[in-house]
Amino acid sequence: MTSWRSDGYGWAIDRQKPLSFTFDGRQVSGFDGDSLASALLAEGVRTVGRSFKYHRPRGFWGAGAEEPNGIADILGAHHRPNVQMTTEPAGDGIVLRSINARPSAESDRNAFMDKFASFIPAAFYYKTFMFPDWHLFEPRIRAMAGLGALEPEAEGFSPTAPANAFCDLLVIGAGPAGLTAALSAAEQGRHVILCDDQRLVGGSLLYREARIDGQPGRDWAAKIVPRLEELGARVFVNTVAFGRYEHGMTGLAEHVGNGRAPRLWRVRATETILATGAIERGLPFANNDRPGVMSAEAGLHYLIRYGVAAGRKVVVATNNGLAYETAAALSQAGIEVTVVDLRSESSPGRQDFRVIQGQIDAVLGRRSVEAVQLASGERLAADVVLVSGGYTPTVHLYCQAQGKLRWENEIQGFVPDRNVTGLTVIGAAAGHFNLAAVLADAARATSGAVPSSEAPNWPLEISGAWPAPAARGRIWIDLQNDVTAKDVELAARENFTSVEHLKRYTTLGMANDQGKTSNLHGLALMAKLTGRSIQETGTTTYRPPFVPIPLATFAGRRGGQLMNPVRRLPLEAEHRADGALFREYGGWMRPAWFGKGGEAVEVPREAVAARQSVALFDGSPLGKIEVIGPDAATFLDFIYYNTMSTLKPGRCRYGFMLTEQGIVYDDGVLVRLDENRFVVSCSSSHVQGVLGLLEEWRQDRFDRARVLIHDATARFATLTVTGPKSRALLEAVGLGVDLGDTALPHMALAWGQFGAERVRVTRVSFTGDRSYELSIRADRALGLWRALKEAGRGFDAVLLGGEALMILRAEKGYIVIGKDTDGRTRPMDLGVSGPFEKKRGEYIGRRSLHLPAVADQARALVGLESVTGAPLPAGAHAIVRDGASKRSIGFVTTSHFSPNLDRSIALGLIEGGAERMGATVELYHLGQTLTARVTPTCAFDPDGERLHG
CATH class of the missing domain: 3.30.70.1400 (Aminomethyltransferase beta-barrel domains)
Known part of the structure; x- marks a missing residue:
């Protein structure tokens, strides 16, 4: 493939502004306005990547988002893996590295994999590596899997804040159809947003010959944007609409550059128009994956827009009339062109290039295109084959909105079959390929005037061309994932005939391009193999995103503190002054203990003092x-x-x-x-x-x-006073509340006064001792806390941290959700079965609790006492043995050493725990075996006398 810059073409590049970058260490020159792909093509770079499974050489196929092969990593400070080179602007100093190739795309040491292709067809992983053990093969397979590689030291994307937008009409696609619809709606006074994934508006007008309203197509398109902005419309270029979601919301990713992640736009529109165009398909022939086999439309695109002629001897293979525009343009540029038209009848008219009615049987050439072999036996010398197998309307967003498709024989493609509320599909996306018809369709969608237009009349007149069963040679369907026609045939033989099964069995359509150029060929072949029509065979489910979107786009600025901000207590500064060591608990920075003696010293001290006298605890994060x-x-x-x-x-x-x-x-x-x-x-x-x-x-x-x-959680602070002397301490502070058992029994509340502030006094306990929770305005909590500390000096009060509190609650068998429960813990497991048996009204979860399967999951929260006295590790599994095998019957949820009981205590969820009371269970943890006795959950003050003491 000997490509070069052609004089007189390339309106999109500025030849006065050269640039250079490297690809696999090779210096590549280009111009401002180039894409990475156009610059590489102009330099004659043939192999730009390697296929996923067989590491076959791959060249550029397309010129836009449909590209399956031209993917590379951008190295440097803002490392970006798996960049699509057809849509990425060339930049001075960029360092590109090909993916899935070592050391380079041109010379890949893993290319030998292709020699074993007959032994590793579709789904061979599932059949081969199960015996004797998948884990023996997994490390090496994982090392070879994947495409681009991450650089851990690289900075990656800088975050970009997401944004929201609302409009009357969202138009997706700024080709002739989208521009016409957007302008018509804006002139009617509607609030319009127009977006397109290209840097410039115009769509096909950027490379196809046309005149609209008496102006060249590109000029007409360029003038629409300022007119739209005058009318108050918003125009987003370099912005891809990647997904359609509930309630009419469309996700957009705006590429902002400068090392920043694309910005996420959540656009909610009353009405949406899809003017997303269509994607050109290939043709089935042997070795159709060779570098130099490209889309015919891409060949025209590179010539007109970038001035890059893809080759000197070009064969244009087609089954439709639209490819003749490419052939004519290349011929006019002085390139030797031969058209191979498989239609039995075609009338291209008088042309300056040769037209052969026939079809390609195979591409010849070991590393790239050198010639083509026709079905007739004729051999044609060629360095590039431009292929046009018809057009597939881009209906991804329509289908994501639950739209249904209909097979249209006239265009040999799927088109929208029914209206979707708030969504209209126009132009090539609706199956219209004539410019006048496209403009009329757009005007009709917005009740506007139809612009006048002139364009060469290349009628589609397509003839179906699909892979045939048992065809000779290797016909490639999915270029990136190395799916061949024979793989589809294998799937059919093994009864994976559903399109969803076909996709997963062969990985057809699961590459970066999500089958944009390959899916329909695979579905058509499966239809032939099963005796069904393509309509009956159907399509796989369309899911967002339409193109790969960096995860940083969805995360936005939600990282670190912005993702999960640390919440701080109103009294943090006071606690720090009192010697608190802070840890994070449930998103809050809270005192773990007070003092400089360390956890082993201070935590037991606090736990013992809380039982002997009185403790002060800051419980402000409790929900209110x-x-x-x-x-x-x-x-x-x-x-x-x-x-x-x-x-x-x-x-x-x-x-x-x-x-x-x-x-x-x-x-x-x-x-x-x-x-x-x-x-x-x-x-x-x-x-x-x-x-x-x-x-x-x-x-x-x-x-x-x-x-x-x-x-009201943040508005109020909650200060807890707990222990045998808690009542005396509060009476010393003087809140004006009768704290006696008659006036304020357990689980009751009263209102008191601290200075000018009202205080809610609630008698509840998480320690098992008499306790009071005092709720006061957060900005007034400091005065009350200091008053409690001052009064506490006369009662040997201790400041209580979170670690000691966990010991106190474990001594009483009080649970912590998420620690003493797991993802299948039901209230009956925790000994609370009354509502399950007696509550007749509806409540969340009621139906699930009464399912028959629930009765088979009889677990119970129990206490566990170490038989040997050794601490029981949290997470250890209780097991029963059946010969050499072990079965888990539960696990240890909580384990502490209790300084008040002078022994270790533990809680656990154990199968049949109530029936095992007093019995021993075997525990297994990290190869260690221990024995524990099943006990009641409450290990301290089982009669609850201290709660009222």
Whole structure:
């Protein structure tokens, strides 16, 4: 393939601004306006990559997003793997590395894989590497898999903040159809957004000959943009519409350059018009993957736009009339052209190039195109074969919106079959390939005027050309994933005839290009093999994204603190002054312990002092979500596993929230302030999740005017006073509350006063000792905390960190959601079966709890006592043995050394735990075997006397 720059062509490049970059170490020259692909083609680079499985040499096929072969890594500070060179602008100093090739695309040491192709057909992995053990082969297979390679030291993309946009009309595609539709709608006063994945608007007008409204097509297109902007429309270039989602939302990725990730736009439009064009297909013949076999439209594109002639002796193989425009343009540029037209009847008229009615049987040449062999036996010398097997309308977004397709024989392609609300498909995407018809279609979609147009009349007049069963040679269907016609035939023989099964069995359409040029050939061959029509065979499911989108685009600036910001206590500075060591708990920075003696010293000290005297604990992160309204009680009955509507004002009740699968999601105390006002006190780490759950079900099942939800977690601080001397300490502070058992029993609340601030005093406990939670405005909490510390000096009060609190709650058998529960823990496993047996009203998860399979999952939370006294490791599995095999019957969820009991304690979820009480179980952990005795969960003060002491 001896390509070069052709004088008189290449309007898109500036020859006064040269640039250079490297590809696999080779210096490549180009000009401002070039794509990486056009610059490489102009330099005569033939092999730009290697195929995925067989490492066969691959050259450029297309000129846009349909390209399956021309993919490379951009190295450097802003490393970018798997860049499509046909859509990436050339830049001075870029360092390109071919993918899936070592050391280079031109000379790949793994090219020997192709010699074993007959032994490694489709699905051979599934059949070959199961015996004796997949893990013996996995490391080497994984090392060879993949395409581009990540550079761990590279900076990668700089984040770009996502954005939202709203409009009356979103037009996707800025070719002649999209421009006409956008201008017509904008002139009618509609708010329009127009986007296109190219750097310049115009679509096919950028390389096809046309005049619109008396102007050259490119000039007409260029003048539309400022006119649209005058009318208030927004025009996004270099922006790909990659996905269509619920409620009319379209995802756009705007390429902003400068090492930044493409910006995510979430566009919600009243109406969307798809003017996305069509993708040219190849033709089936042997060795159709050789470098130098290209799309005919791509050949025209590179010549007109970049001035790059793909070769000196070009064969144009076609089954339709549109390829003649490419042949005519190449001939006019002084290139020797021969058209091989497989149609039995075609009337191209008088041309300056040779036309042969026939078809290519095979491409000849070991590393690139050297000649073609026709079915007639004639041999034609060639360095490039430009192929046009028809056009596939780009209906991806239409199908993502649940649109259905219809096979259209006239164009040999699928077209939209029915209307989708809020979505209209026009132009080539709807199967129109004549310019006048395209413009008329666009005008009709927006009730506008039809622009006048002139263009060469190259009628499509297509004749179907699909792979034939049992054809000679290796006919390549998916160029990147090395799927051949024989692979499709193998899938049919093994009964993988569903298109979805075919895709997964052969990997057809699973490469970067997602089958844009290959899928239809594979489906057509399967149709022939199974005696069905292409319509009956159907297509695979279209899913976003339309082209690969960097994950950094979806993440945006959500990284580090912006992804998961550390939440801080109102009293953090005070705690630090008191010697607190902080750790992260559920997204909050909280004191783990106080003092400089270290965990082994300070945590036991705090746990013992809390039992002996009184402890002060900052529980501000506990959820405080208010549920208000006349239907609040009914709503909470539905939300909670427990019945909450019978709770009296001024009282509290412990309860569970479940998922729809009946799994325990959160636990906590519900406080009823008055008849129509509740406070949901949920786990610190679950505040946002519980808030979302409440809002979801409020909007789904309840009158939103009768149930209101307000998250007051950040507004209030919660300070806990716990221990035998807690009542005495609070009386010394003087909140004006009667703290006696009659006036304020356990699980009740009262209102007190601290200075000018009102304080809610709730008597609840997470330690098993008498405890009070004081809720006060967060900005007033410091004064109360200091008053508690000052009064506490007379009672030997201790500041309590999170680690000691975990010991205290474990001594009582109190659970922590996510630690003592897993993804299948139901309330009955935790000993709470009353609502399951008695509650008749509907609640979240009720149906799932009553499924027959639930009864077979009888587990119970139990205590575990080490028989030898050695600590039991959290996560250790309780096992039963059956000969040489072991079966897990549960695991240790919590394990601590209790300084108050002077022994290790543990909790575990054990199968049949209630029936095993007093028995021993064998534990297995990292090759170590231990023995534990099953005990009740409460190891300290089992009668609960200290709760009222």
